[in-house]
Amino acid sequence: MANTTAAFLLCGMCASYGITPNKLVSGGLPAHTGATTTDYLTDGYLTNWKSSSAKEIALNVGEGPKKLLINWESFGDCAWATDFTSGCGHSGVALSNFKILTSANSTDGTDGDWEVAATIQNNPVMARGVTIDFAGKSWFKFASEGDVGKILEIEAFDMSAGGTDTWFFMGTSISQMGIKQQDTDSTTAQLIHAKFPEYTPAMLRGGIGCINSTEVVDHLSEYLEYVGNVKFWAIEMGTNDAWGGGDWNLNTYVSNMQTIIDSAKAHGITPVIARIIATDSAKAGWQINPAYLEAVDKLVKENNLPQGPDFYSYFKEHPELLASDGVHPNAETKGGQAMHHLWAEALAPLYAAGDTATKTPDSSTTLKMSGTFMVPRIYAQGKNIFVEGNLLNVTSVTLVSATGQLISQKALSKNYGQVQFENIPTGQYIVIIRGKNAVQTSTVRAK
Structure with missing residues (x-):
């Protein structure tokens, strides 16, 4: 039997947690470390164990983003912080004291004019991110004052749309x-x-x-x-x-x-x-x-x-x-x-559920009840999955796999009492119910 109402309630506010994308703009770009470049600092493979201890690391992500979120990860013994617990001893050198600079006219990460976008002092943790202004710029670089430890990865995300x-x-x-x-x-x-x-x-x-x-x-x-x-x-x-x-x-x-x-x-x-x-x-x-x-x-x-x-x-x-x-x-x-x-x-x-962060549910929709979404009955019988209840203002019901593959989508144009998905293979699925300016998701398992 499926996880029905309980599962729906647990994700009943997914719409209010809508996620706005922030595009990765640094993936696979060369990282300039003085006279050399590396590809492993931007490859996205966080367990390749290749690291850099260069005091300056520059990336050209190109023009376009007005704001960037820049994340970095250091190695150490893989603990995020070295002194938060007395039960185990942890070691590692964090990227502690450095500046992030930006440039609009550099050609190699060294020449050109650079402005300080952020200054980080006494950072003790191995993974962190900062947001910087980037309008009109194309390059950013880390410029460290002391021991940088072992940097595993640097990522830059376009935050112009408030990701x-x-x-x-x-x-x-x-x-x-x-x-x-x-x-x-x-x-x-x-x-x-x-x-x-x-x-x-x-x-x-x-x-x-x-x-x-x-x-x-x-x-x-x-x-x-x-x-x-x-x-x-x-x-x-x-x-x-x-x-x-x-x-x-x-x-x-x-x-x-x-x-x-x-x-x-x-x-x-x-x-x-x-x-x-x-x-x-x-x-x-x-x-x-x-x-x-x-x-x-x-x-x-x-x-x-x-x-x-x-x-x-x-x-x-x-x-x-x-x-x-x-x-x-x-x-x-x-x-x-x-x-x-x-x-x-x-x-x-x-x-x-999609990017619902900027959507405001319509207060007149019958999908709402006492400030929360009305919960239809969602369940599985054999190889069939059912959605039952008041679907008056529902525009579509979509079934996707647990990892997001579209299985089926049914558009609704009248007051259906039931939506059925037939002959579904065994596994966990996500049911997405859409109304005017409202989205609900639920998990259900077919056996």
Whole structure:
């Protein structure tokens, strides 16, 4: 049986979280480091482990963008910050003290006239982004004053239209390993772009080994300072809070997560929370207490958040993707790769809904009820998927795969009571219901 009403409610506000694209304009461009150029700093492959320690790195992205978001990622030991937790020691040199300069007339990244667009001082984290004015310019460059560490990647995104497709992946060692350290066929951002070509997500990776929710709250002001300009926080948190399988720390975890949610929302950030990854209890000797999973589900529902990936159910069914400790994703069996794919599948409904950030729902539409969307019944029977209810002002109902492939679209011109999609293969799908200036999405699984 499908995830019906509950799943619809969990993504019931997808329209209000509409994502405005921000085009990647630096992909594959040569990065000029003095007399030489590199291609690995802009190749999008965040696990190629090729890095640069050049004090000046320049890119010519061409004229056009009025504003750029410039992201960078450094290596270190793959932890986002080195001193946020007492449980593990982390090391690495962040890109700390530097300027970002712009030019309209340089020919090689060295000559020409340059203006300071941003000055960054005492930056302690390994991944971050800043927005700069770029009208009339074609080049930007990093000019560092001290040790730059090992820079893995530099990305520039056109923010002229006020893009909101920016993501920070907050997490524990599960994310430090799975999202950053381990090889993958594609990152979450690349998977989204493959299915929704209009979008090129800006993706910053922020896993920290040993961190728990209390330590995140202790450093929340620093998270907000360094990635408070990111519009979505993709959060994997709870393994260290729930360590050992008991529930003694549950109330603290719930309180901390609510603080994180409230603080993010207050800064215009939408949190998307993953269900805590399952352990291989035969190896770890313990399993996540169900109370923590219930708590995550309740936090998502009560805070009206988009639904994150279900790491628990997936890794419970696939313990071979966990390492010998039974807790962390296994690089050799593609545990980290699975995390990227699960994040992409969970975020797909937000992209399938389209760019709704500038749309205002029509207050007269019958899709609305008491300030929220009326919920039709969406369910699967056998190989058929049904949408039932008051569809008076619905203009179309679309079915896409979990990663965005169009399956079928039905235009509605009268008061249908039911829409049916027949002979659908087994799998998870997204139902997109469109009305005048209103969009709703829901997930449903056909078996």
